[in-house]
Amino acid sequence: MARGPARVRGTQDMIGEQAARFHHVVDTFDRVRRLYGFGRVEVPVIEHTEVFARSLGETTDVVSKEMYSFADRGGDGVTLRPEFTAGIARAYLSEGWQQHGVLKLATSGPLFRYERPQKGRYRQFHQLDAEVIGAAEPAADVELLAMADQLLRELGVADDVTLKLNTLGDAATRDAWRAALVAYFEEHRDSLSHESRERLTRNPLRILDSKEPQDRPIVAGAPAIDDYLGDEARAFFEAVTHGLDVAGVRWEREPMLVRGLDYYRHTAFEFVTDRLGAQGTVLGGGRYDGLIEALGGPPTPAVGWAAGIERLAMMVDAPAVEWVRVALVPLGAQAEAAATGIAAGLRRAGLSCDLAYKGNMKKRMARADASGAAVAVILGDDELARGEAAVKTLATGEQRSVALDQLAEALRAR
RNA sequence: GCGAUCGUAGCUCAGCUGGUUAGAGCGCUGGUUUGUGGUACCAGAGGUCGCGGGUUCAAGCCCCGUCGGUCGCCCCA
Numbered sequence: 001m002a003r004g005p006a007r008v009r010g011t012q013d014m015i016g017e018q019a020a021r022f023h024h025v026v027d028t029f030d031r032v033r034r035l036y037g038f039g040r041v042e043v044p045v046i047e048h049t050e051v052f053a054r055s056l057g058e059t060t061d062v063v064s065k066e067m068y069s070f071a072d073r074g075g076d077g078v079t080l081r082p083e084f085t086a087g088i089a090r091a092y093l094s095e096g097w098q099q100h101g102v103l104k105l106a107t108s109g110p111l112f113r114y115e116r117p118q119k120g121r122y123r124q125f126h127q128l129d130a131e132v133i134g135a136a137e138p139a140a141d142v143e144l145l146a147m148a149d150q151l152l153r154e155l156g157v158a159d160d161v162t163l164k165l166n167t168l169g170d171a172a173t174r175d176a177w178r179a180a181l182v183a184y185f186e187e188h189r190d191s192l193s194h195e196s197r198e199r200l201t202r203n204p205l206r207i208l209d210s211k212e213p214q215d216r217p218i219v220a221g222a223p224a225i226d227d228y229l230g231d232e233a234r235a236f237f238e239a240v241t242h243g244l245d246v247a248g249v250r251w252e253r254e255p256m257l258v259r260g261l262d263y264y265r266h267t268a269f270e271f272v273t274d275r276l277g278a279q280g281t282v283l284g285g286g287r288y289d290g291l292i293e294a295l296g297g298p299p300t301p302a303v304g305w306a307a308g309i310e311r312l313a314m315m316v317d318a319p320a321v322e323w324v325r326v327a328l329v330p331l332g333a334q335a336e337a338a339a340t341g342i343a344a345g346l347r348r349a350g351l352s353c354d355l356a357y358k359g360n361m362k363k364r365m366a367r368a369d370a371s372g373a374a375v376a377v378i379l380g381d382d383e384l385a386r387g388e389a390a391v392k393t394l395a396t397g398e399q400r401s402v403a404l405d406q407l408a409e410a411l412r413a414r
Numbered sequence: 415g416c417g418a419u420c421g422u423a424g425c426u427c428a429g430c431u432g433g434u435u436a437g438a439g440c441g442c443u444g445g446u447u448u449g450u451g452g453u454a455c456c457a458g459a460g461g462u463c464g465c466g467g468g469u470u471c472a473a474g475c476c477c478c479g480u481c482g483g484u485c486g487c488c489c490c491a
Binding site for chain 2: 006009052055056062063065066067082083085086113115116117118119121195198203206211259260261277278279281306327329331332360361362363364365366367368369370376378380381382390392394395397399
């Protein structure tokens with residue numbers, strides 16, 4: 001069995017196909033984000049605990065139980081980031097990024113939540129993230145959703161994923177709807193599941209996506225957000241949905257889709273799938289016009305989303321293996337010394353090249369084959385003395401001599 | 415925090431109702447070929463059966479505990 005120290009629960013070591021899938025997702029995101037003019041931003045993995053505590057506020061469970069928080073050697077309370085948005089909002093304020101006007105930002109990297117691992121859920125997990133800060137216009141929501149849609153298309157998972165869209169309205173709408181929901185559920189308290197009765201005091205909006213069958217009929221009769229939407233909020237949502245239609249982004253209305261936190265306004269959305277067990281959300285986000293203010297800044301409109309890299313990586317087709325083009329097989333001490341220089345030359349010429357270090361010739365040839373190289377360059381004392389190398393096309397077994405000074409050119413042509 | 419399920423070689427797994435020296439495939443090393451791979455054949459290395467206790471003449475197999483993995487609940491910023 002395994003020896004040595006174990007991996008920390010909920011972390012992952014990735015190699016081979018798994019690592020390739022992961023980076024395929026990140027690379028695709030990086031390409032798509034440029035198409036939409038989103039600049040890359042880098043923010044710390046660690047923040048003062050206050051940054052997340054203030055942004056999360058109401059849901060005590062999240063803050064107390066699920067953050068990786070600790071005191072550093074100086075006694076400061078710090079937390080490994082459980083999400084991107086709060087840290088980016090903090091940077092926006094502390095670094096004076098208002099000077100840049102409307103910011104379209106993209107980032108990706110590790111996040112940490114102290115949770116019980118299960119399918120598509122880890123303690124160190126990774127997300128892609130996109131934010132538009134400083135734009136109150138529905139066009140920002142549309143652009144962000146169009147980018148998400150294109151990303152999922154280019155990853156080849158769009159057919160397995162549905163965009164669920166809702167509006168939470170403005171602050172007044174949200175408060176009124178919430179009050180109506182609480183009153184309604186309070187009325188039906190006795191028929192609710194045990195879990196939902198708990199939620200009623202802690203986080204009543206969550207009752208709307210309860211998994212308990214007995215809650216379904218009650219949820220179905222709950223007050224709908226649409227009855228509480230003001231004219232402005234309604235117009236905003238219509239602008240978003242119309243924009244999506246024009247951009248050719250398919251969406252479905254999901255009136256029960258909510259966000260637990262108070263700073264979310266207007267658009268809320270999730271791209272969901274049924275391919276990932278209990279973790280159906282592959283990409284989610286919304287408008288968080290209240291967040292920067294909650295962190296002590298000026299009222300600043302913002303909207304964004306994040307997507308789970310692991311979840312996407314599980315869904316994409318296996319990316320093509322990255323074969324190396326040339327396998328260099330030196331034989332003997334002299335040839336090995338010369339091969340180092342030849343390999344460097346081939347690589348500078350832009351040819352990917354694997355240099356065999358160990359084993360007898362048979363072993364080295366076997367490795368050359370396993371590397372997927374198109375050609376093996378065999379370099380022994382005879383060849384070296386003549387200033388040549390044997391170039392073998394591995395697929396056909398055909399072999400010929402090539403002068404060393406013409407090697408790069410000859411290999412490129414093949 | 416709760417529940418279910420699993421834990422045998424580096425990996426994937428087999429091991430019959432408890433019964434001698436615990437097996438296979440892949441991978442690894444060496445050989446058939448002292449300078450020729452992908453196919454084939456031969457040989458070899460590699461295992462505290464997660465860990466601890468118990469029952470038994472006898473435990474990989476049964477019981478208890480514990481640790482770990484997986485899946486789900488809670489939670490989901």
